[in-house]
Amino acid sequence: MITTDICIIGAGPVGLFAVFEAGLLKMRCHLIDALPQVGGQLSEIYPQKPIYDIPGYPAINAQTLVDNLMDQIAPFHPTFTLGERVETLEKQDDGSYVITTSDGTAVRCQVVVIAGGLGCFEPRKPDIVNLEQFEGRGVAYMVKNPEQLRDRRVVLAGGGDSALDWTIFLADIAREVTLVHRSDTFRGAPDSAEKVFELAQEGRINLVLQSNITSISGNGHLNQVSITAKDKTVTSLPADNLIPLFGLTPKLGPIADWGLNIDKSAISVNTTDYATNVERVYAIGDINTYPGKLKLILCGFHEAALMCQSAFKYVYPSQKLSFKYTTVNGVPTF
Amino acid sequence: MIQFTVEDRDGTRQMLDVPEGFSLSLMEVLKGSNYTVLATCGGMALCATCHVQVLAGLDSLPPAQDAELDMLDTLPDSDFDSRLSCQIRVDERLEGGIFRIKGAEQ
Ligand SMILES: Cc1cc2nc3c(=O)[nH]c(=O)nc-3n(C[C@H](O)[C@H](O)[C@H](O)COP(=O)(O)OP(=O)(O)OC[C@H]3O[C@@H](n4cnc5c(N)ncnc54)[C@H](O)[C@@H]3O)c2cc1C
Ligand code: FES
Numbered sequence: 001m002i003t004t005d006i007c008i009i010g011a012g013p014v015g016l017f018a019v020f021e022a023g024l025l026k027m028r029c030h031l032i033d034a035l036p037q038v039g040g041q042l043s044e045i046y047p048q049k050p051i052y053d054i055p056g057y058p059a060i061n062a063q064t065l066v067d068n069l070m071d072q073i074a075p076f077h078p079t080f081t082l083g084e085r086v087e088t089l090e091k092q093d094d095g096s097y098v099i100t101t102s103d104g105t106a107v108r109c110q111v112v113v114i115a116g117g118l119g120c121f122e123p124r125k126p127d128i129v130n131l132e133q134f135e136g137r138g139v140a141y142m143v144k145n146p147e148q149l150r151d152r153r154v155v156l157a158g159g160g161d162s163a164l165d166w167t168i169f170l171a172d173i174a175r176e177v178t179l180v181h182r183s184d185t186f187r188g189a190p191d192s193a194e195k196v197f198e199l200a201q202e203g204r205i206n207l208v209l210q211s212n213i214t215s216i217s218g219n220g221h222l223n224q225v226s227i228t229a230k231d232k233t234v235t236s237l238p239a240d241n242l243i244p245l246f247g248l249t250p251k252l253g254p255i256a257d258w259g260l261n262i263d264k265s266a267i268s269v270n271t272t273d274y275a276t277n278v279e280r281v282y283a284i285g286d287i288n289t290y291p292g293k294l295k296l297i298l299c300g301f302h303e304a305a306l307m308c309q310s311a312f313k314y315v316y317p318s319q320k321l322s323f324k325y326t327t328v329n330g331v332p333t334f
Numbered sequence: 335m336i337q338f339t340v341e342d343r344d345g346t347r348q349m350l351d352v353p354e355g356f357s358l359s360l361m362e363v364l365k366g367s368n369y370t371v372l373a374t375c376g377g378m379a380l381c382a383t384c385h386v387q388v389l390a391g392l393d394s395l396p397p398a399q400d401a402e403l404d405m406l407d408t409l410p411d412s413d414f415d416s417r418l419s420c421q422i423r424v425d426e427r428l429e430g431g432i433f434r435i436k437g438a439e440q
Contacts, residue, residue: 045380049378125410183414247409
């Protein structure tokens with residue numbers, strides 16, 4: 001079990017900056033994010049866009065802001081669990097919490113800070129009735145271990161970069177690769193698109209264009225997909241694996257079930273310290289709501305600072321907090 | 335006035351009247367008319383939560399640019415008549431159009 005002072009759910013800009021504010025008060029942090037990388041919406045949705053309303057930066061590229069935040073918090077040695085979704089929050093008898101993730105990682109902490117943004121980024125799923133029934137039984141939304149697809153009959157769906165890249169990669173590994181795409185062109189990276197057309201011409205993959213996967217079947221494990229073309233003709237294809245690759249979209253997820261006051265997919269907080277209705281649980285950044293709330297990075301940073309001043313009493317119950325400027329004290333590392 | 339029809343996720347249709355000369359996107363008009371459109375990215379063709387299907391009037395719209403087409407390509411439920419409403423300026427070309435809201439509600 002990982003033990004820390006503050007467990008931060010969400011490693012977006014606001015969760016990252018909270019590590020800094022906590023560090024100034026000598027509180028240690030562990031961060032958990034469902035995405036494999038830090039940075040939240042900035043890294044996932046708009047890494048290369050300039051942001052113009054970060055104080056002190058007339059313009060800063062979103063990924064640069066994330067990189068800078070990582071540098072800024074490095075002195076406080078935060079620890080990370082990435083690629084795992086937080087599922088449960090359990091209060092202990094002494095008031096502390098144990099947080100568990102989808103992969104069974106457990107973190108014990110004095111304070112929980114939810115910096116979950118718009119929620120967990122989850123794969124967009126195609127509209128196939130019994131799709132979920134086959135999840136883990138042939139249907140997956142990402143390729144975690146390509147070796148598991150060796151000598152299998154793999155069907156990929158989608159037209160974005162990752163669908164193209166995996167089609168090319170798996171052409172050498174799988175027994176049979178079929179890419180199903182709704183349109184007849186690919187606008188992703190032109191090089192990959194060209195390569196996919198080449199592979200199709202050489203007969204090394206099957207390319208099924210202007211078509212959608214409309215049903216799947218199998219006996220316990222997936223063994224067939226049905227594809228409907230634009231002209232409504234349906235064909236069936238034997239398949240061991242189906243990998244729909246339609247990008248990620250944020251969903252509130254498990255946070256909704258933690259007994260917190262939720263208002264329109266956001267957690268209601270008190271604006272004195274961004275505490276939720278549950279003691280020792282705070283919510284900062286895009287995930288919270290209060291009268292006048294603005295979903296801005298700047299506002300999330302402010303919330304992180306105030307939250308830490310309040311959380312201090314749970315981490316150091318017998319100490320009195322005295323406010324200090326960084327210019328006076330520098331950045332005390334630990 | 336520009337008049338067009340909006341079909342909500344439950345199938346109910348409503349006619350919207352938008353005065354000419356406003357530089358608004360269809361996404362902004364839909365939000366302003368209290369439709370649930372998340373528009374997570376604020377209209378940058380980066381989130382696809384403003385996805386609409388153009389049931390009538392597709393051909394009179396200006397064609398989609400690369401960024402929009404890229405995004406549509408990543409959607410599981412997009413079709414030949416799919417557009418991102420944030421990329422459609424509301425002007426006389428929308429007159430008589432029918433738009434079905436498709437983007438996720440949450
Ligand atoms: C296209 C675009 C442009 C924008 N431009 C600006 C701008 O110019 N200026 C500005 O101030 N803001 C802008 N924003 C808004 C800004 O990105 C958000 O305010 C900011 O990302 C919020 O940060 P956050 O840390 O609260 O949440 P997020 O960045 O959303 O990060 C939250 C993280 O929490 C994780 N998470 C959630 N639930 C769980 C769970 N149960 N388990 C594990 N992990 C979980 C998610 O995976 C995610 O990584 C823009 C947003 C977009 C999409
Ligand atoms: S609002 Fe995000 S793509 Fe249109």
